[in-house]
Amino acid sequence: MSEISLLPATLEFLQRPHGQFIDGNPCTGSGNTIAVINPATEAVIASVSTASTDQINAAVNAAHQCFTSVWADFNPYARGLILNRLADLIEAHGEELAQLETLESGKNIVLSRIFAVQQSALCLRYFAGWTTKISGETLPCNFPSMQGEQYSAYTRREPVGVVAAIVPWNFSVMIACWKLAAALACGCTVVLKPSEFTPLALLRLMELAREAGLPAGALNLVNGAGEVGKALIEHPLVNKVSFTGSVASGEKVNVAAASRMIRCTLELGGKNTAALLKDADINRAVGGLLQTGYIHQGQVCAAPERVLVHRSRIDELTDKLGAALTAAPMGSPLDERMPFGPLSNRPHFDKVRHYLDIASRESRILCGGQSLDRPGYYITPAMVQARHIEETLMQEETFGPVISFMAYDDEEELLGLINHSPYGLGTSLWTNNLAAAMRMIPKVESGTVWVNMHTMVDPSVPFGGVKKSGLGREFGSAAIEEYTELKSVFLCY
Template sequence: MSDIALLPEVRAFLQQGHDCFINGDYGRATGPAHPVVNPGTGETFAEVREAEQAQTDAAVNAAHHAFHSVWRDMAPLQRGAILNRLADLIDQHGEELAQLETLCSGKTIQLSRAFEVGQSSHFLRYYAGWAGKINGETLTPSLPSMQGERYTAFTLREPVGVVAGIVPWNFSLMIAIWKIASALICGCTVVIKPSEFTPFTLLRLAGLAKEAGLPDGVLNVVCGTGACGQALIEHEKINKVSFTGSMSTGRRVGAQAMQANLTRATLELGGKNAAGFLADIDTQKAVAGVMEAAYLHQGQVCAAAERFYVHRSRLDEIVDGVAAQLKQLKIGSPLDESTDFGPLSNRPHFEKVSQYFASAPDVTRRPT
């Protein structure tokens, strides 16, 4: 097979040269330009400019105004209806979004369709279902009575304000939806920063959100590197930071948020996951489990298994089964629907993985 043809809508969107989406409109940033490279070919097919302080301020101020003027006080079921309409639009524009994602990240087109599109609309509908169901609790505390009075304590849940979401490159749309949908359904507004390697899926999503009826300023997108993220974290009108990424960067994000204004921060960081197989495991299921846990999206998954513990009595057959499966994988262009294993997503990640191979011991023997 060969690469699928890019949709005219994809080509047209890339030619528009958007760098940010602020207060309901696309615009151009003023910072340095970053090339956006197709990992499947190594060719630069677009560029995105860094959001400087002026764009960051405009995005946060728009979100702050929208929070106080329209979104915080909107009826929860209305917010849920907008999220459901956005889920419908994601499904309708699914192939467009999937192609943009594959162009930026090197994710196979089949995986982009299944995860970035399919799961994103599912999660939007899940969070939309929480509209009207977010509640607190009441209780009667046993405080000392002075004149026979009794006390009631209750929890009142209120939106925190403007949420800054910082998204990694491995699942740029799906992970962003986790942050965006959960914040919006609670009445918060959002400024989201995609990775400079994978900016266009989220920029396109912002336009669809407006089409779904999201008021201007409720969802804003700024692009750039860590400097852009830091400007968001330290902004005085940011009330919550949600970050997904590496342990080292997460530590800095958490520290910056605390130093800025004791800003709330949620950090979803890298794992060191293991998978274990006992003596009674079915060999085919074990081999399939290894292939999924280790090689989905070229292993570029935060929940990917990095260590496998196999009962010694089953080791040979499972290792042989995995080896046979690896030999059958078709390595190729991520836009080829028959490809099983595409490229690594960006040059820095490729160089990091290459260093691991260079420093790894030459293991040629199985344990005895």
């Protein structure tokens, strides 16, 4: 095993006291502390104090004060410059951020460099370009003139105000940047709550945001478990919540936001399907499933968790994929050569083990699914043969290195199987038959449909789900609409 060496800056950061970031400054506080665990070794690498009620109020008040006195009226071009400077700083300190994210999440260091650094910077630069392009429209009026007067109307897009952004543990920096980039570009201010499992890289991001020139109070961070997120959503000065996480938590967030009649964006994951038509290129599909179904141990909201394959091709697919999985090594996420590493935390490890136990009773485990006898939360990538669409692992999200495979016979049956799910985040169709793909796309109940690819997202293309996979959209012009209110103005002259 050959692990990379940790930077002195990474080691120094781990030794600091950690807590919140409020009104432009770090602060610890006297509340309880959370131990941050390295999932590859189960060692405690840092501790973080949880936010007190006073600190939560201080963070929201700072965001509100900055919104009303500074940021909402900030020069749009200057907003974009700050977001671009933050992107520059993320790239300049990229290895430090990537190491922190790997240490706390178990993500392979190469993936951390791609997602925490490259994709985060890309998202910030994309929304930096939006700051000067948020506009309304001029509209004709149809009122009759009574005494020669004339009428005109136009619309304005105005920032919604303070945003509570609640971020999961799987891609903490990248998903935080999805939310804060769009919100800040629109003139909103943000209070960010990381997962209690992965607070460190985001605390470092807060320091970089201050260095980039973001005004004090525009971006704040409070740490803690679910009760901290609940307090944010219920705070009277919070005008919108953007949440990424589980369906169970998202339903509670939705109810709390609805009770206050505030905006709510939910991205809740799903039981995503990869559908291989009869003519699919199996070798291409094997490579695609390795890259998208098992990346970060399957802890990706859009990852394919169930694969529907034409009955004539299913053995070919499972044989080739099983051979590739068996040959792939598993080890430390700080080893650049290791494609597979640990799950991100103990509760999630236990959850995946629970689903594998169910699979052993209801289905047939073709390969993998073993826990390694070593420190860390390691489970080997698993393939499950399903017999029926109602099996647990064909309906419930495992969010782990487990893909279920099931055969079908014709296109009509395939569409029914794809849509037989409480979720609707992403679906991929693997085929060289463009006509078949174009026929199916409108009938697939999914927020995103990929063809001959899976999981890929782009900041210019809206991303989100239907059914229990969520409400609203990240990215693109749709995100601008999520963080702005539309005001209509009438003029008589």
